[in-house]
Amino acid sequence: MAGNPNGNRHQIMRPRRPLTLRDVSEASGVSEMTVSRVLRGKGDVSIATRLRVQEAAKRLGYVPNKIAGSLASSHVNLVAVIIPSLGNMVFPEVLSGISEVLATTSLQPVVGVTDYMPEKEEKVLFEMLSWRPAGVIIAGLEHSEAAQAMLARAGVPVVEIMDVDGDPIDACVGISHRRAGRQMAEAIIAAGYRRIAFLGTKMPLDHRARKRFEGFTQTLGKAGIEIVDQEFYSGGSALAKGREMTQTVLARSPDVDFLYYSNDMIGAGGLLYLLDNGVDVPGQIGLAGFNGVELLDGLSCRLATMDACRRAVGIKAAQIIAARNADPALPAGEMVELTPTLDPGDTLLRSFVA
Amino acid sequence: MAGNPNGNRHQIMRPRRPLTLRDVSEASGVSEMTVSRVLRGKGDVSIATRLRVQEAAKRLGYVPNKIAGSLASSHVNLVAVIIPSLGNMVFPEVLSGISEVLATTSLQPVVGVTDYMPEKEEKVLFEMLSWRPAGVIIAGLEHSEAAQAMLARAGVPVVEIMDVDGDPIDACVGISHRRAGRQMAEAIIAAGYRRIAFLGTKMPLDHRARKRFEGFTQTLGKAGIEIVDQEFYSGGSALAKGREMTQTVLARSPDVDFLYYSNDMIGAGGLLYLLDNGVDVPGQIGLAGFNGVELLDGLSCRLATMDACRRAVGIKAAQIIAARNADPALPAGEMVELTPTLDPGDTLLRSFVA
DNA sequence: TTGAAAGCGCTAACAT
DNA sequence: ATGTTAGCGCTTTCAA
Numbered sequence: 001m002a003g004n005p006n007g008n009r010h011q012i013m014r015p016r017r018p019l020t021l022r023d024v025s026e027a028s029g030v031s032e033m034t035v036s037r038v039l040r041g042k043g044d045v046s047i048a049t050r051l052r053v054q055e056a057a058k059r060l061g062y063v064p065n066k067i068a069g070s071l072a073s074s075h076v077n078l079v080a081v082i083i084p085s086l087g088n089m090v091f092p093e094v095l096s097g098i099s100e101v102l103a104t105t106s107l108q109p110v111v112g113v114t115d116y117m118p119e120k121e122e123k124v125l126f127e128m129l130s131w132r133p134a135g136v137i138i139a140g141l142e143h144s145e146a147a148q149a150m151l152a153r154a155g156v157p158v159v160e161i162m163d164v165d166g167d168p169i170d171a172c173v174g175i176s177h178r179r180a181g182r183q184m185a186e187a188i189i190a191a192g193y194r195r196i197a198f199l200g201t202k203m204p205l206d207h208r209a210r211k212r213f214e215g216f217t218q219t220l221g222k223a224g225i226e227i228v229d230q231e232f233y234s235g236g237s238a239l240a241k242g243r244e245m246t247q248t249v250l251a252r253s254p255d256v257d258f259l260y261y262s263n264d265m266i267g268a269g270g271l272l273y274l275l276d277n278g279v280d281v282p283g284q285i286g287l288a289g290f291n292g293v294e295l296l297d298g299l300s301c302r303l304a305t306m307d308a309c310r311r312a313v314g315i316k317a318a319q320i321i322a323a324r325n326a327d328p329a330l331p332a333g334e335m336v337e338l339t340p341t342l343d344p345g346d347t348l349l350r351s352f353v354a
Numbered sequence: 355m356a357g358n359p360n361g362n363r364h365q366i367m368r369p370r371r372p373l374t375l376r377d378v379s380e381a382s383g384v385s386e387m388t389v390s391r392v393l394r395g396k397g398d399v400s401i402a403t404r405l406r407v408q409e410a411a412k413r414l415g416y417v418p419n420k421i422a423g424s425l426a427s428s429h430v431n432l433v434a435v436i437i438p439s440l441g442n443m444v445f446p447e448v449l450s451g452i453s454e455v456l457a458t459t460s461l462q463p464v465v466g467v468t469d470y471m472p473e474k475e476e477k478v479l480f481e482m483l484s485w486r487p488a489g490v491i492i493a494g495l496e497h498s499e500a501a502q503a504m505l506a507r508a509g510v511p512v513v514e515i516m517d518v519d520g521d522p523i524d525a526c527v528g529i530s531h532r533r534a535g536r537q538m539a540e541a542i543i544a545a546g547y548r549r550i551a552f553l554g555t556k557m558p559l560d561h562r563a564r565k566r567f568e569g570f571t572q573t574l575g576k577a578g579i580e581i582v583d584q585e586f587y588s589g590g591s592a593l594a595k596g597r598e599m600t601q602t603v604l605a606r607s608p609d610v611d612f613l614y615y616s617n618d619m620i621g622a623g624g625l626l627y628l629l630d631n632g633v634d635v636p637g638q639i640g641l642a643g644f645n646g647v648e649l650l651d652g653l654s655c656r657l658a659t660m661d662a663c664r665r666a667v668g669i670k671a672a673q674i675i676a677a678r679n680a681d682p683a684l685p686a687g688e689m690v691e692l693t694p695t696l697d698p699g700d701t702l703l704r705s706f707v708a
Numbered sequence: 709t710t711g712a713a714a715g716c717g718c719t720a721a722c723a724t
Numbered sequence: 725a726t727g728t729t730a731g732c733g734c735t736t737t738c739a740a
Contacts (some may be wrong), residue, residue: 016509018486020733031711036735044709061507066484067430068733071421071716086449092440099467108481111465113453127462130420132372153415155370239652269652276654298593298623300630374717385727390719398725422717425732429719 019062028056039064070132079321080128081109082138084116084206088238088265089293090310091139094161097314098137105322107134114139116205122147129154135321141166142207157324157332159317162308163208164337173316173336177208180306180340181215184260184288187342189223191349193258193286196220197229199245199270200262209262212290216260229253233266242269257285264289267303268296271347275301287347292340302345309338373416382410393418424486433675434482435463436492438470438560442592442619443647444664445493448515451668452491459676461488468493470559476501483508489675495520496561511678511686513671516662517562518691527670527690531562534660534694535569538614538642541696543577545703547612547640550574551583553599553624554616563616566644570614583607587620596623611639618643621657622650625701629655641701646694656699663692 021039025032030053037043038053039062045053056062070076081098083091098109110133112124122144128136129150135157141164143151151158151169158170165178188196198216201209217227229252231245245266246259261267267289274281281287281301292307316336324330344350375393379386384407391397392407393416399407410416424430435452437445452463464487466478476498482490483504489511495518497505505512505523512524519532542550552570555563571581583606585599599620600613615621621643628635635641635655646661670690678684698704 018509022733032733033711033735034709037710040735042735046709049709061503063480063483063504063507065486065733067421067425067486068716069735071425071718072733072735074716074735076421086440086446087443089441092446095440126417129417132419132421149415150417153417155372237648237651239649241652243652265649272652272654294591295593295619297591298595298597298626300626376717386717387719387728388726391726394719396719400725403725419717422732423719425734426717426719428732 018065019060020065021062023060024053024057024062027060028052074132076132076134077106077108078110078131078133079107079318080112080125080131080133080136080138082112082114082121082124082128082136084114084139086111086113088263089295090263090291090308093294093310094139094314094317097311098318099314101315101318101322105325107322107325109137109318118142118144118147122150125150134325135159137161137317137321139163140207141168141172157321159320161313161317163211164335165211168333168335170332171317171320171334171336173313173320173338175309175313175338175340176215177211178215178218180290180308181212181217182219183215183340183342184212184290184306185216185219185223187344187348188258188260188286188288189220189225191282191286193349194225195228195253195256196225196258196260197231197249197253197256198227198260198262199231199242199249199266200233202232202234206262209290212262228256238263238265239269239272242266242271243273244269246270246273259285259287261287261289264291264293264296264303264305267305268299271299271301271303282347282349286349292343301347302343304343304345304348306340306342309340312338372419373414374419375416377414378407378411378416381414382406428486430486430488431460431462432464432485432487433461433672434466434479434485434487434490434492436466436468436475436478436482436490438468438493440465440467442617443649444617444645444662447648447664448493448668448671451665452672453668455669455672455676459679461676461679463491463672472496472498472501476504479504488679489513491515491671491675493517494561495522495526511675513674515667515671517565518689519565522687522689524686525671525674525688525690527667527674527692529663529667529692529694530569531565532569532572534644534662535566535571536573537569537694537696538566538644538660539570539573539577541698541702542612542614542640542642543574543579545636545640547703548579549582549607549610550579550612550614551585551603551607551610552581552614552616553585553596553603553620554587556586556588560616563644566616582610592617592619593623593626596620596625597627598623600624600627613639613641615641615643618645618647618650618657618659621659622653625653625655625657636701636703640703646697655701656697658697658699658702660694660696663694666692 021032021035025035035053037045038050112128114121125147137159139162141160160168160172162174164174164176229249231249233241288304290306292305375386375389379389389407392399392404468475479501491513493516495514514522514526516528518528518530583603585603587595642658644660646659
C-alpha cells in the first residue's frame with residue numbers, strides 16, 4: 001500500500017481456473033478447514049481469523065463450490081418444483097408462494113416445466129432428482145408409473161399440489177377440482193340457467209380441468225340437465241381463443257344461456273365477445289371461468305370465477321418441505337385440502353335461494 | 355420367478371440410502387467404470403454388457419448422482435437464467451425461447467428471479483454461480499459492482515439480454531430501448547398528437563422502461579414538445595392500475611391527446627377505461643404500450659405497441675451459450691441488436707407522411 | 709480454537 | 725472392450 005509504486009497497468013492476469021478454498025487458505029494463511037468453517041459460519045473461529053479469512057475471500061472474489069460442498073456433506077439446499085407451464089398466470093403465482101416461504105429458510109426452489117406432457121415430466125423429474133434435491137413439489141396427482149416410482153424412492157419429502165382428488169405418494173396440498181365443478185354447477189342451476197355449454201382446454205392433458213368437467217356434468221346430470229354443447233382448444237392467445245370458441249358455440253347452439261369455461265382467460269375472451277355483440281350478460285347469457293386470475297381485475301365486467309388458492313397452495317407446500325427438512329422425523333403424508341370460494345362477479349345471476 | 359412362492363407381503367424393505375453406481379455394478383456384475391460408461395452412453399461397451407447394466411439400473415431404480423458426476427468431470431449442464439420477474443408475460447416468453455434451444459442440447463436452464471432488486475440479483479447470482487453453471491443469461495446491463503465482478507470472473511459465457519444500451523460484460527442480445535422510445539415518439543408526433551402523457555412503472559427499478567422514457571422525451575424535446583403529465587405505479591393488477599392511472603391523468607390533464615404506457619397491460623387497462631367512458635380512440639386520444647403481449651390479442655380494440663422480440667432474444671441468447679459451450683474457443687463478446695417493430699394497432703392514428 | 713486425514717460418488721486417464 | 729487408480733473441492737470426524 002504505502003509507497004507501492006505499482007503502475008496503472010491492467011489488472012493482474014486472472015487465473016482462468018475457478019478459485020478454491022485452498023486459494024483462500026493460502027491467501028489468508030489459515031487452514032482450509034478453518035476457512036471452510038468461517039465461510040459457512042459453523043464452528044468456533046476466533047474473530048481475528050474470521051476477519052482475515054473474510055477479507056481474503058472477498059478480495060479474491062471467491063465463490064464456494066456447492067457441488068463439492070453438497071457431495072461432501074450430502075446436503076443439497078435445492079427444492080425441485082415441477083409444474084406444467086409458466087405461460088399462464090396460475091403457476092407463477094404458486095411459485096411466488098413457494099419462493100416466499102423458502103426465502104425464510106436456506107432452501108432454494110428450482111423450477112422444471114413439463115408442458116403438460118407425461119414423458120417430459122418423467123424426464124424433468126429424473127433430471128432434477130439426479131441433483132438430489134431436499135424435496136420435491138410437483139403439480140398434480142397423475143404421473144407415469146416410472147415417475148411415481150422415482151418419487152416414492154427419492155427418499156425426500158414429496159408434495160403433490162393443486163389437486164386432492166387421487167392417491168398422493170406422500171404429502172398433498174390443493175383443492176378438489178371435482179368438488180369445484182360440482183359447486184359451480186350448483187350455483188349455475190340455482191341461478192336458473194338450464195342450457196349450459198362447456199368451453200375448455202383440450203383435456204386429456206389437463207387432469208384438473210377434466211375433473212372439474214366431470215364434477216360439473218355429474219351435478220348437472222343429477223338435476224336432469226345435460227350439457228348443450230362443448231368446444232375445446234389447444235394453443236394460441238387464450239383471450240382470442242375464448243372469443244373464437246364462444247362465437248363457434250353460439251353459432252352452433254344459439255339458445256345456450258350459460259357458458260362455463262375451463263379457465264378465466266378464455267372466459268374473459270368470451271365475455272368481451274358477448275359484450276362487443278351487445279349480448280345481455282348475465283341476463284341472456286351467464287358466464288363463469290376458473291382460477292380467480294387477478295390479472296383480469298380491471299375488465300369492465302367481472303367474470304364469475306372460482307379461486308384456486310394458488311398462492312396458498314404454494315405457501316403450504318413449501319412449509320411442509322421446510323418443516324420436514326428441518327426435522328426429518330416429522331410424519332410423512334400430510335394432506336391439506338383448501339376450500340376455493342366462488343366469486344359470482346357480474347356474469348352469474350344471483351339466485352334467490354341461499 | 356418360476357415357482358417362487360413369495361407371499362404377497364409388502365415390498366422388500368427399501369434401503370433408505372440412495373443407490374450408487376456401486377449398487378448397479380454389484381447387481382450386474384460389471385465394474386463401476388463400465389456401468390458409468392453405459393449410463394452415459396460414452397465409450398465402447400459390448401451390447402451384452404450394455405443390456406445387463408441397463409436392466410439392472412432400471413430394475414433397481416437407479417438415479418445417477420449429478421453432484422458427484424459434475425464434481426468428477428468438472429462439467430455442469432446447467433445454465434443460470436436470471437430475470438426480474440415471472441409475474442408478467444414478458445420473461446416467461448424469453449424463457450420459452452431459451453428452453454426451446456437448450457432442449458436440443460444437453461444443457462438445462464435454471465431460473466432465478468430478482469424482483470427487480472439489485473441486492474437480490476447479487477444474492478441469486480452468487481447462489482447460482484456456486485453451482486458452477488456452464489453459462490449465465492441475465493436480464494439487463496445494470497448490475498451492482500459485486501455482481502459485475504462475479505460475472506466477469508465466472509469463467510463461463512455470460513449473455514446479458516433484453517437491452518443493448520450499455521456496456522456488456524461479455525455477450526449481449528436485445529433491443530435498444532432508447533431507440534424504441536424515440537421511434538414511438540416519432541410515430542406519435544407524425545400522427546399529429548401533441549399533448550402527450552406518460553404512464554409507467556416506477557422506474558428506478560426498471561432500467562429498460564427508464565431508457566424508453568428517456569428516448570421518448572428526448573425525441574419529443576427535439577420537436578419542441580414536452581410531456582404534459584406523467585403518472586407512476588408499483589404493485590397490483592396491471593389492468594386495474596392502468597384504469598386508475600388513466601383516470602387520474604385525465605382528471606388532472608383533461609386536454610391530453612396521447613397516452614404512452616410503459617407496458618401493454620397497463621395500456622390495455624387504460625384503453626378499456628377510455629372505451630367504457632365513450633372516449634373516441636384514437637381520434638380524441640391515442641394510446642400506445644410496449645412489449646407486444648400476445649395475451650392481449652382478443653381485445654376488441656388492438657393497442658398500439660412495440661414488439662420487444664422476447665422469444666427471439668431468448669433463442670439467440672441460448673444459441674450463444676450453446677455454441678460457446680460446444681466450442682470454448684469461440685470468441686466472446688458477441689453483440690446482437692434486434693429490431694423491434696411498431697404495431698400501430700387501432701389506437702394510433704396513421705400519419706400522412708411515411 | 710485449529711488442523712490432518714479420510715472420503716462423499718463419480719469420471720479422466722491410463723492400463724490391459 | 726473392460727478394469728484400475730487417482731482425484732474433483734469440499735466437509736466430516738477425529739486429534740491436538
